[in-house]
Amino acid sequence: MLRRLLGLAMLCLMVLIGSATAGQAAGLHGHTTIDPRGDVSMSTGPDSPDRVAPRQANGDIVRTTFRHSENAVWMRMRFRELSRTWDSLVAMVRLRTNDGVYREVSVVALSPRMQGQIGWRGAIDVERRDSSPVNCGAARHISYRTNAILFRLPRACLSNPRWFRANAIFAAFRYGKNQNSLLDGGNNSARGLSGWTPRLHH
Numbered sequence: 001m002l003r004r005l006l007g008l009a010m011l012c013l014m015v016l017i018g019s020a021t022a023g024q025a026a027g028l029h030g031h032t033t034i035d036p037r038g039d040v041s042m043s044t045g046p047d048s049p050d051r052v053a054p055r056q057a058n059g060d061i062v063r064t065t066f067r068h069s070e071n072a073v074w075m076r077m078r079f080r081e082l083s084r085t086w087d088s089l090v091a092m093v094r095l096r097t098n099d100g101v102y103r104e105v106s107v108v109a110l111s112p113r114m115q116g117q118i119g120w121r122g123a124i125d126v127e128r129r130d131s132s133p134v135n136c137g138a139a140r141h142i143s144y145r146t147n148a149i150l151f152r153l154p155r156a157c158l159s160n161p162r163w164f165r166a167n168a169i170f171a172a173f174r175y176g177k178n179q180n181s182l183l184d185g186g187n188n189s190a191r192g193l194s195g196w197t198p199r200l201h202h
């Protein structure tokens, strides 16, 4: 009897270990972070201290989602409000992979008052750690109607990783005599403005 019970216990244990291993191998494919409302940090100049502005809705991140699909890496950053009242908007995302590949992705939009062709539709840049560009078919979409910034990177931008981790911040700037800026992290944590996602597998 005892031997039969021990055998049954061993069988259950093996099934449990097997399912745990299978779950680990499959891994996460996506991750969403809910960021607090009213946590935007404002600055009115290079010498002025930052202060939290709870009523600042424009540029206040509320949710950031990353996905790792068969062919691409996706990010969607959602705001309480995203309006064209600044001189420039910048969403900055850092990614690192299981192979040690590191990329910085910037989605930038500029008021037409600023020089250049970028405008409010924006542009996307992918760079290596040494700031050299990576030309890999990255795309972005900024929606001032749904208050969201979306980007898509072909997995080739990251040398086709098994998994990546990412973090994201958003900043907006106004230049000139009444210059000011705002900053919000996509995932506030005890360790800083924007914590890293878990490993996201394709």
Ligand SMILES: [Ca+2]
Residues within 6 Å of the ligand: 035, 036, 037, 038, 039, 040, 060, 061, 062, 184
């Ligand atoms: Ca926020």
